[in-house]
Every structure is written in C-alpha cells, then in structure tokens.
Amino acid sequence: MSEAIFETVRRPPVTMRRDRLVRTALIALPMLVAAVAVVTHLVVGRFWLDLEVYRQAGSALIHGRPVYGFAGHGEAGDPLPFTYPPFSALMFVPFAVIGTDAAIFGWTLVSVAALEVTIWLVLRTLGAESPRRNVLTLGSSSLALMVYPVTNNLLVGQVDLLLMALVVADLQGPARSRWRGVSIGVAAGIKITPAIFALYLLLTGRPKAALRAFVGFLATVALGFLVLPGDSRAYWSGLFLDGSRVTPDARTINNQSLLGAMARITAQPWPAHLWSLPVMAVAGLAGITIAAVASRRGLELTGILTCALTSLLISPVSWPHHWVWSVPLLLVPAWRGAVQRTAAIVLLPVFIATNSWMIVTSTKHDDSFRGAFLVFSNAYVIVGLVLLAWVAVYLWRRRPSRSTAPGRSRIVHAGSRRLPARFRPRG
Known part of the structure; x- marks a missing residue:
C-alpha cells in the first residue's frame, strides 16, 4: 500500500505532465520560428529589410553619423530610410x-514571444482558465503564424508585435x-501610432493613466534629445510628418488605411486633402467615440480593439504588419456565440489569403486595381469599417435606456458578465 502511494506521489498526474509539456512548447515555439527564420535568410538571402534599417540606425548612433542621413535599399532598389523616433535607434543598438x-534570431524570438503574451492576456480576459489557457495560447499562436500581418511582421523584422504586446x-x-499608461508611452516613443491609446485612457475616465502615458512618452523624447540632439531636432521639427519618407505612392496594396483605399479608388498617388482629410477625421472621431463608449460600459477588450482599428484606419500609411491586431480581432469572436465564430471562420482565410499581396508587390502590379481585385486590394479597410459599424450597432441596441434581451449579448467583445472586476475600466 505504501509503495502504491509513493508511486502516485512520485509520478505526477497526466494533466500535470501535459501542462508541463505545453509550457515547454510555448517556450520552444519562438525558438523554433527564430531558427527557421535564420535558415530561411541563409538560403534565400532576402527579407528582414526593416530590421536591417533598424540595425543601420543603431550603427549610425554608435559611430556618430546622422540617424536620418542614410537610406537602406529594398529588394526592388527603393530607398528605405529610418522613419521612427530617435528613441527607437537606441533600442536597436x-x-x-x-x-x-x-x-x-533574437528579434524573431522577441516578436513571437510578444505574440504569445498578447494571446495569453486576451484569453485570460475572455475567461480561459489555466492550464487550458496555455493550450489555447499555443494553438492560437501557431495558427497566427499563417496570418499575413504576422507573417509580414516576421519576414521584414518589424516592431508591431512588440508594440501590441x-x-x-x-x-x-x-x-x-x-x-x-507607462508602457503605452514607451510604445509611442518607439513608434508614434500607439499614442492614440493615451487618448483612449483619457476618454475612458483614467486621466492619471493618460498622464503617465504622456510622461512616459516625454521621457523617451528627452532621452532621444540627450543622446541624439541633432537627430531629435530634425525629427521633431517636422521630419516625422513627411509621409513621402514612408512611401512615395499611397496606392500600394500594402497600404491598408483609409487614405490608401481612397488612393486606389481614385487612382491617385496621394488623394486630395480637400476631401480625404475630412473622411479620416470623421472616421477617427467616430472610432474613438465607439471605443470609449464600449469601455465605459464594461467592454474593455472591445474598446481596446476598436481603438486599435481606428488607429489603423486613420493613419496615412498602415502596412500589413501594422494589422497584427487582426489576431485578437479573430480570437475574440472565436470565443463567443455561433454568429461570431462563423465571422471568425470567414475572416481567417481572408487574412491568410492576403499573403498573395507579396506576389502582387514583387511583380510590380501594385498601383492599378479594378473590379473584384479593387475590393480584394482594400480587404483590411473593409473588414475594419464593418467591425466598427458592428460594434456601433451593438452599443446602440444595448444602450442603457432600453431593456436588454439576454439573446442579444452575443457580440465581438469580452462581455462585462465574464470580465473580472480587476480588468474593468475605472469610470
């Protein structure tokens, strides 16, 4: 009898061994993807162009050269200047x-780990309990590697997976x-676009957190001026507003923003500001308002994702790797009712099929779009606008002044009924 008890204690239960195995796999996945990335680079000698630009910026800092005075070269020979704040150059030293x-290897490892962290946190908010959460994180992360925004982020060596995390x-x-708020401020110091989440904090009744985000951002700017005074003056005096440094033609299929969509529809490299700016301003105001209302009603995850969508739509240039937010956007409905799961099942192939945009770009068919291909070339913009409208309609139908029917609680969000109190926004 004692031997049987000792054997039971000595051998952990199957579930514990399985949980250990899953945790090991979560650690191994980033390492495996990083190793595959290195092998791919050794074989084809291509990709990771943005990472190389970051490294050149870090090298320029080390050797006392202007950070914004060089331009790398893409696979098509086009210039690739460093376009981020000076603080980013410090990060890549x-x-x-x-x-x-x-x-x-190192940057791919960091990026895939950041993807896992994001998915794990989203699943926690959605109510997934450990160890099931670890299994779902592993499966979702593996599937997410096929989604074009993630694939693109890893192939060019971008920072967006880290910023999202x-x-x-x-x-x-x-x-x-x-x-x-501090991490949001640091993220904005690396790349300006996350600054919209500081506004989100302010509009959702968290002024102290918004202030901390602002102070965190100012700290990155101050550090940039301390180490790179000349480059900082050049960047913050107007260089960060120069859209031509990002892309000379907004029509490229890789620009999945409202401005890019308008450029493709009108067949103009840059659509006229007279009507494009008001469109983006209205979309931005509507999007951030929807996000704030969702958060104030206890739908914090919905608010976060709506804010991210708004940022992607109103930015002058939103590359596919900016759309890594598509991963939680797909994950949340997959956790909810039948209608939402169906939507996720429909959208997942869209985000995978858009890997074909790499072929479109490499074959120089990147500035002329007609018919059905015009719709496909604006896929992310269409998805973003539909999701914003979906959330707006839901919030309107569930407004406090009307009775709430139980059957109407199925929507793409982390519902307040399931959301732990510590994750709800402060009113």
Missing part, C-alpha cells in the same frame, strides 16, 4: 553590434496599477 543572423499588457493589467 544591441542588434547593431551583432551579426545579421544573430539579430534575425506592450499596449495589451498595459491595458489588461491590474486596474489599480501605478504603472498603468
């Missing part, structure tokens, strides 16, 4: 002092955290 393959970790942490 460690990657500038190591070899290309080591940098690719910083924002989600900030907004999904404990409600009373003294650090709420």
Whole structure:
C-alpha cells in the first residue's frame, strides 16, 4: 500500500505532465520560428529589410553619423530610410553590434514571444482558465503564424508585435496599477501610432493613466534629445510628418488605411486633402467615440480593439504588419456565440489569403486595381469599417435606456458578465 502511494506521489498526474509539456512548447515555439527564420535568410538571402534599417540606425548612433542621413535599399532598389523616433535607434543598438543572423534570431524570438503574451492576456480576459489557457495560447499562436500581418511582421523584422504586446499588457493589467499608461508611452516613443491609446485612457475616465502615458512618452523624447540632439531636432521639427519618407505612392496594396483605399479608388498617388482629410477625421472621431463608449460600459477588450482599428484606419500609411491586431480581432469572436465564430471562420482565410499581396508587390502590379481585385486590394479597410459599424450597432441596441434581451449579448467583445472586476475600466 505504501509503495502504491509513493508511486502516485512520485509520478505526477497526466494533466500535470501535459501542462508541463505545453509550457515547454510555448517556450520552444519562438525558438523554433527564430531558427527557421535564420535558415530561411541563409538560403534565400532576402527579407528582414526593416530590421536591417533598424540595425543601420543603431550603427549610425554608435559611430556618430546622422540617424536620418542614410537610406537602406529594398529588394526592388527603393530607398528605405529610418522613419521612427530617435528613441527607437537606441533600442536597436544591441542588434547593431551583432551579426545579421544573430539579430534575425533574437528579434524573431522577441516578436513571437510578444505574440504569445498578447494571446495569453486576451484569453485570460475572455475567461480561459489555466492550464487550458496555455493550450489555447499555443494553438492560437501557431495558427497566427499563417496570418499575413504576422507573417509580414516576421519576414521584414518589424516592431508591431512588440508594440501590441506592450499596449495589451498595459491595458489588461491590474486596474489599480501605478504603472498603468507607462508602457503605452514607451510604445509611442518607439513608434508614434500607439499614442492614440493615451487618448483612449483619457476618454475612458483614467486621466492619471493618460498622464503617465504622456510622461512616459516625454521621457523617451528627452532621452532621444540627450543622446541624439541633432537627430531629435530634425525629427521633431517636422521630419516625422513627411509621409513621402514612408512611401512615395499611397496606392500600394500594402497600404491598408483609409487614405490608401481612397488612393486606389481614385487612382491617385496621394488623394486630395480637400476631401480625404475630412473622411479620416470623421472616421477617427467616430472610432474613438465607439471605443470609449464600449469601455465605459464594461467592454474593455472591445474598446481596446476598436481603438486599435481606428488607429489603423486613420493613419496615412498602415502596412500589413501594422494589422497584427487582426489576431485578437479573430480570437475574440472565436470565443463567443455561433454568429461570431462563423465571422471568425470567414475572416481567417481572408487574412491568410492576403499573403498573395507579396506576389502582387514583387511583380510590380501594385498601383492599378479594378473590379473584384479593387475590393480584394482594400480587404483590411473593409473588414475594419464593418467591425466598427458592428460594434456601433451593438452599443446602440444595448444602450442603457432600453431593456436588454439576454439573446442579444452575443457580440465581438469580452462581455462585462465574464470580465473580472480587476480588468474593468475605472469610470
């Protein structure tokens, strides 16, 4: 009898061994993807162009050269200047002092780990309990690698998976955290676009967190001026507003913003400001309002994703790797009712099929769109507008002044009924 008891204690239950195995796989997945990335680079000698630009910026800083005075070259020979704030150059100094393959391995490892963190946090908010949450994180992360925004982010070596993780970790942490907002400020210091989440904090009744985000951002700017005074003056005096440094032609299929869609529809490299700016302003105001209302009604995850969609739509240029927010956008409805699961099942092939845009770009068919292909070339913009409208209609139908029918609670969000109190926004 004692031997049987000892054997039971010595051998952990099957579920515990399985949980350990899943945790090991979660650690191994980023390492495996990073190793595949290095092998791919060694074989084809291509991709990771943006990471190389980051490394050149770090190298310029080390050797005292102007960070904004160089331009790398894309596979088509087009210039690829460094377009981020000076603080970003500081972040990539460690990657500038190591070899290309080591940098690719390290940055891919960080990026896939950030993807796992984002998915884990979203699943926690949706109510997934551990260890099931770990299994779902592993499966979702593996599937997400096929989604074009994630694929594109990894192939060019972009920062968006890290930025998304910083924002989600900030907004999904404990409600009373003294650090709420700081990560958003740092993310905005790396790349300006996450700054919209500071406005989101302000509009959802969290002025102290919004102030911390602003202070965190100012700290990155101050550090940039301290280390790179000349480059900082050049960047913040107007260089950051120069859209031509990002792309000379907004029509490219890779620009999945409202401005890009308008450029493709009108067949103009840059649509006239007379009507394009009001369109983006109305979309931005509507989107951030919808996000704030959702958050104030306890639908924090809906508010976060709506804010992210708004940022993607109103930015002058939104590359596919900016749309890594499509991962939580697909994950949330997959967790809800039949209608939402069906929507996720329909949208997933769209985000996978858009991998074909790489062929469109490489074959120079990137500025002329007609018929059905015009619709496909604006796929992300259409999806974003439909989702914003969906959330707006839901919020209107569920407004406090009317009775709420139980059957209407199925929507793409983390419902307040399931959302733990520590994750709800402070009113």
